[in-house]
Amino acid sequence: MRLDVVSIFPEYLTPLDLSLIGKARRDGLLDLHVHDLRAFTTDRHHTVDDSPFGGGAGMVMKPEPWAAALEHVVAEGAGAGGAEPHADVPHLLVPGPGGVPFTQAMAHQLAAEPWLAFACGRYEGIDERVYEHAAERMPVTVVSLGDYVLNGGEVAVLAVVEAVARLLPGVVGNAASLVEESHEGGLLEYPVYTRPASWVDGDTVRDVPAVLLSGDHGAIERWRHDERVARTAARRPDLVAAAATVGGLYDLDVTVAVPADAPELLVLQRACWMPEGRVSGSWRIPPLDEELDDVVRGLGEWTTWVVRTPAAGGAPGRLVGSVRGRLRPGDPHVWESGRLMVAPDLQGRGLGRALLELAEAGAPATVDTFWINTGRVSEGNIRRYRRAGYRLLPGEGSFPGSVDLTKRRR
């Protein structure tokens, strides 16, 4: 991965020579270039700032040195070649307290990119026209480290580079350690301990939790999961709604839907089936085509389960997922599941799989076959159902443009 950083304090970035990030640079995994913004000024005093139009405190960074610096970064990087091919232009990240909050999820996205550039602001920030200029030439994202104000973007760059670089293959020796960390899967990490098992701390003996010494890996896993959830609830209640979906339906409220749920169900199904409509080029897909009356009628024909985040402050929780199931009309041996949906922001956390299991668990003893249907273009769904043990049936599914999948009950 190539990284370019433009700053008026290039020496601020010297910690990137140290530790694992420094080693990654020496190993050729990171190709870091730091540029002094003042090298792109044209006056004797290397001026990079001026007073703000409209008055007010502080100074604003002038546009011309920034345009010249970015042009240089693009020209140098695009011509560099190197062992790893990268894009024609970098993804420009501009640290700023008014930006998108930097998260572990964003770190993962950035780690997949070949070339990142950073523009470190100082003073009251950079002339707004620089953002317009840059956005006409490359992707630009303003990134905030948190809801506080720093003196300059360099500290943010150190944080972002470290969080991104450690996700690159080969940077952290034991890749497994990355998986269990805080914010992976939406939960904070469980408490960790090392020797001695009993620490005599003055007058107090502090023991490691007994389960960790038990050798019972199942019990240790359960304990760690519970600790992660408890710690997340205590320290970051804002994460709990998302965290609750990890590992199934843990802590979410599951109920059988009633007509009062129908408006939210309609909104959720439209959100969830939009991508399929777009890919298939048709909006005549039942979940998109239905109106509120159809959803209410469906509640009478199927058992529909809805999943909500816990109610808080007297307000009902948010409807974040749903699935429905029924005996095939006229056939007591087949259980049909459908309308499996998970709110877009909570997808990929195991909730869909748990919902499918919930629907299957609703099947009476007469059932020997589970059936589900999805759009022929919904490759992701087909893959997920196959992982859940379903087999794709040949030919057209029960609806135009769809496929059917079945699985024997075990």
Ligand SMILES: C[S@@+](CC[C@H](N)C(=O)[O-])C[C@H]1O[C@@H](n2cnc3c(N)ncnc32)[C@H](O)[C@@H]1O
């Ligand atoms: C003093 S701040 C400017 C703040 C600006 N006047 C505002 O209120 O949005 C100077 C520079 O520090 C950096 N900075 C400050 N707080 C930051 C944060 N929370 N996250 C990322 N960068 C930050 C940005 O590069 C910013 O241009």
